[in-house]
Amino acid sequence: MRRLPKTKKVGSTRGFGPRYGSTVRKRYIKVITELKKPHKCPNCGFVRVRRESVGVWKCNKCKFTFAGGAYTPATKLGAVARRAAKGMSVEEATKEAAKAEVSEPVTEEETE
Ligand SMILES: [Zn+2]
Numbered sequence: 001m002r003r004l005p006k007t008k009k010v011g012s013t014r015g016f017g018p019r020y021g022s023t024v025r026k027r028y029i030k031v032i033t034e035l036k037k038p039h040k041c042p043n044c045g046f047v048r049v050r051r052e053s054v055g056v057w058k059c060n061k062c063k064f065t066f067a068g069g070a071y072t073p074a075t076k077l078g079a080v081a082r083r084a085a086k087g088m089s090v091e092e093a094t095k096e097a098a099k100a101e102v103s104e105p106v107t108e109e110e111t112e
Pocket of ligand 1: 045059
């Protein structure tokens with residue numbers, strides 16, 4: 001007898017069943033996979049950064065701990081805030097961030 005796989009493309013939403021609707025579950029998968037994968041450390045460059053808590057990221061290589069986004073270590077909004085804190089005007093920083101947008105994955109939730 002041929003065995004069928006227990007889960008199809010539900011990913012990390014297994015256990016949710018048919019609840020919350022397919023759009024919400026798809027968005028959840030996108031955010032959670034980004035959250036769970038190891039990220040690059042801004043201090044030593046190794047891909048060993050994991051999320052410690054909401055907005056707190058820690059590198060397992062050099063023990064560097066830093067503040068970032070809730071689901072990704074770097075966000076577009078965070079980059080704007082950092083540049084604004086350095087003395088650049090918010091308008092200038094926003095323009096800079098828009099240019100850098102191409103390479104930076106940002107979740108929809110954070111831009112709202
Ligand atoms: Zn590191």
